Amino acid sequence: MYVCLCKGVSDHTIRQAVDDGLSSMRELRQQYGVASQCGCCKQCAKEVLADALQQKQRRFAQESLIDTDVCYA
């Protein structure tokens, strides 16, 4: 869905940006303009950002776990 309608930024865009290294609302505002116009999307953007960061972290942990397994085997 579109998180920020003013700037046309979707949750996919935010998730992609997080995968590319973005990690804060400030960066999100500077790079994509999220929550810089009407501000309605601030809460929603925060939730999506937190969820994306968490998912990235989980994926990261999982990937390193697999590596460890391989090492021990």
Added chain:
Amino acid sequence: MLGNQQVLQQLNRVLTHKLTAINQYFLHARMYQNWGLQALNDRIYKASIHEMKYADDIIERILLLEGLPNLQELGKLLIGEAPAEMLALDAKLQRSDIDAIREAMAICEEQQDYVSRDMLNHILDGQEEHVDWLDTQLDLIEQMGVETYLQSKL
């Protein structure tokens, strides 16, 4: 006729929900039309117009109770990027509207404003019907797959 403050506050809250729904449905309807999904456009366009009529009822009621209808405030629009997502987001919005209307009705009842309660009851009836239609569409998509479903909505 001077109305109860609490009732006026609740009516304004429901009004905000309705104004949000008008815009969300209108944009979704025209997105469907843009993609050639005429049947979905027709249905959702009508839903938007219905929301507008409900908003009108609430505005008139607030003015009669000597309050000031707040047409400036608008909630967050839940705009999807694909038809199935748009229907799911409409259902989500509709459910939160229903919750708000139920809470408002309880307060109207408590404050003995039965006319406002009856008006909200009429709105709630329409909302439940629409959320049921949305649920049916989401079920159909699950059962027949989104491609087949959309083929029936051209």
